[in-house]
Amino acid sequence: MEKQSAKILYVEDDVNLGYVTTDNLQLHGYNTTFCKDGKAALEAFKKEPFDLCILDVMLPEMDGFELAKAIRERDKNVPIIFLTAKTLKEDKIAGFKTGADDYMTKPFSIEELLMRINVFLKRSKVNATKEELPSQFVVGKCNFDFDNLTLEVAKKKNELTQKEAELLRYFCMNKNRVLKRDEILKSLWGDDDYFMGRSLDVFVSRLRKYLKQDSSVSIENIHGVGFKLNA
Amino acid sequence: MEKQSAKILYVEDDVNLGYVTTDNLQLHGYNTTFCKDGKAALEAFKKEPFDLCILDVMLPEMDGFELAKAIRERDKNVPIIFLTAKTLKEDKIAGFKTGADDYMTKPFSIEELLMRINVFLKRSKVNATKEELPSQFVVGKCNFDFDNLTLEVAKKKNELTQKEAELLRYFCMNKNRVLKRDEILKSLWGDDDYFMGRSLDVFVSRLRKYLKQDSSVSIENIHGVGFKLNA
DNA sequence: TAAACCCATTAACATATCATTAACAATCAT
DNA sequence: ATGATTGTTAATGATATGTTAATGGGTTTA
Numbered sequence: 001m002e003k004q005s006a007k008i009l010y011v012e013d014d015v016n017l018g019y020v021t022t023d024n025l026q027l028h029g030y031n032t033t034f035c036k037d038g039k040a041a042l043e044a045f046k047k048e049p050f051d052l053c054i055l056d057v058m059l060p061e062m063d064g065f066e067l068a069k070a071i072r073e074r075d076k077n078v079p080i081i082f083l084t085a086k087t088l089k090e091d092k093i094a095g096f097k098t099g100a101d102d103y104m105t106k107p108f109s110i111e112e113l114l115m116r117i118n119v120f121l122k123r124s125k126v127n128a129t130k131e132e133l134p135s136q137f138v139v140g141k142c143n144f145d146f147d148n149l150t151l152e153v154a155k156k157k158n159e160l161t162q163k164e165a166e167l168l169r170y171f172c173m174n175k176n177r178v179l180k181r182d183e184i185l186k187s188l189w190g191d192d193d194y195f196m197g198r199s200l201d202v203f204v205s206r207l208r209k210y211l212k213q214d215s216s217v218s219i220e221n222i223h224g225v226g227f228k229l230n231a
Numbered sequence: 232m233e234k235q236s237a238k239i240l241y242v243e244d245d246v247n248l249g250y251v252t253t254d255n256l257q258l259h260g261y262n263t264t265f266c267k268d269g270k271a272a273l274e275a276f277k278k279e280p281f282d283l284c285i286l287d288v289m290l291p292e293m294d295g296f297e298l299a300k301a302i303r304e305r306d307k308n309v310p311i312i313f314l315t316a317k318t319l320k321e322d323k324i325a326g327f328k329t330g331a332d333d334y335m336t337k338p339f340s341i342e343e344l345l346m347r348i349n350v351f352l353k354r355s356k357v358n359a360t361k362e363e364l365p366s367q368f369v370v371g372k373c374n375f376d377f378d379n380l381t382l383e384v385a386k387k388k389n390e391l392t393q394k395e396a397e398l399l400r401y402f403c404m405n406k407n408r409v410l411k412r413d414e415i416l417k418s419l420w421g422d423d424d425y426f427m428g429r430s431l432d433v434f435v436s437r438l439r440k441y442l443k444q445d446s447s448v449s450i451e452n453i454h455g456v457g458f459k460l461n462a
Numbered sequence: 463t464a465a466a467c468c469c470a471t472t473a474a475c476a477t478a479t480c481a482t483t484a485a486c487a488a489t490c491a492t
Numbered sequence: 493a494t495g496a497t498t499g500t501t502a503a504t505g506a507t508a509t510g511t512t513a514a515t516g517g518g519t520t521t522a
Contacts, residue, residue: 089340089342089343092340092343092346093342093343093346096343096346096347096349096350097346101350101354102333102347102350103343109320109323111320111324112320112323112324112327112334115323115324115327115328116327116333118327119327119332119333123332123354123355124354161468161469161470162469163469163470177378177379178378178379178380191353195471195472196471197508197509198471198472198473198509199470199471199472201508201509201510201511202470202471202472202510202511202512203470204509204510205509205510205511205512208510209511221478221479221508221509221510222380222393223392223393223478223479223480223507223508223509224392224393224479224480224481224507224508225380225393228379392479392480392481393480394480394481426482426483427482428497429482429483429484429498430481430482430483432497432498432499432500433481433482433483433499433500433501434481435498435499436498436499436500436501439499440500452497452498452499454489454490454491454497454498455490455491455496455497
């Protein structure tokens, strides 16, 4: 298996430090994109996926905390490391609360940064379902195209939203198996609280509405446990 | 749907700090095992698995680095966090090289520690759902699938509730052994009073109803003591 | 810049499930 | 016998789920 070099998004408004660090990262084999402000970083993130983000906190346009939140909304798994001069306990806590994975304070040693980068890349590689997930599914008499967000049930084409499609794909990949609520929520919502649970119920309700024309398919509730797609 | 609290191994030779921190961890819902030296910690780790380790570096008997290596040999995934007074860059690098995931320096804030613990538990939980735990039991002519809550008796599929399944699993894991009422109640109900006892009787009655098609299996009452699953 | 739109979330209320509790019968120990 | 324990079924009520509509943030369109 060819080892693709990891893509890192690095945001730092001190350009001197920024260039030095970027050089160092590239020297160590990381494909590094360097941005000088939060807005540019978010644009870069929207364009292409990254394997890891290193963010300064004090940034022009959009601060690092806001940026981290925006990144988390789009990708709940990508590791985020703060790298900042703000050493206060409160700042650290705030940083972690945005969904960050690590918080380093300046001045820092490049070796330590490399070590910490390595920790998270290693851990996310374990998960790496980077292998392309299937896009076409046939369930009962339904045709579901994940990439095109379409679900054909009894000749009728339905357009799904991204989240509806993600949930349906999760069911399709695990049909006829009991899926626990918290597993579903961890996988698709990234966390598990009361309101996310209710949100899941709403989505299940919508999927059932699409599927009700096909009597050979149903999403069954397992009380107190989760759901099962019967097909 | 009871969620199992994460088990943490915490090693610290300063007992005062150790007790305070252990208290704090337990207060936040972590099942914490506290050891005063490296040797004891390794013994504890050999006995039972942990979800996360927090290690001091300077320890009697066996230092934290050695301990980390020994733990890594047995489990290459469990998150390891160093928590130490050694602030030198070289020490940090050495720490990460043992396979550690994080390195915090004293003095530390408990909030930050909790945040960092949370980072790694959340990430390893995603992995955890991937490995399929065996949940299939064969008793007499019955097939019991705990995860899917199904019990097949003489070609007939029964759907169990979560609690029915938990009780049946408990019997299956201890078949042909007398189980005391209070043991069962402690394990599955978490406590033992009169009404829980009656509840247990109701569940035993239901399981017997499912199993009565299979004459090779029976749940026998041991008067005044408890029950035994004969198979 | 505002208006319109999309869509996930939250709220609100309706309904269903299932562990518990109750009630009574059967069995056991002494 | 008779009080305690267990077996069984049904009633109860807390909690989980089903469903539709309101909300509001973010994005696109006018």
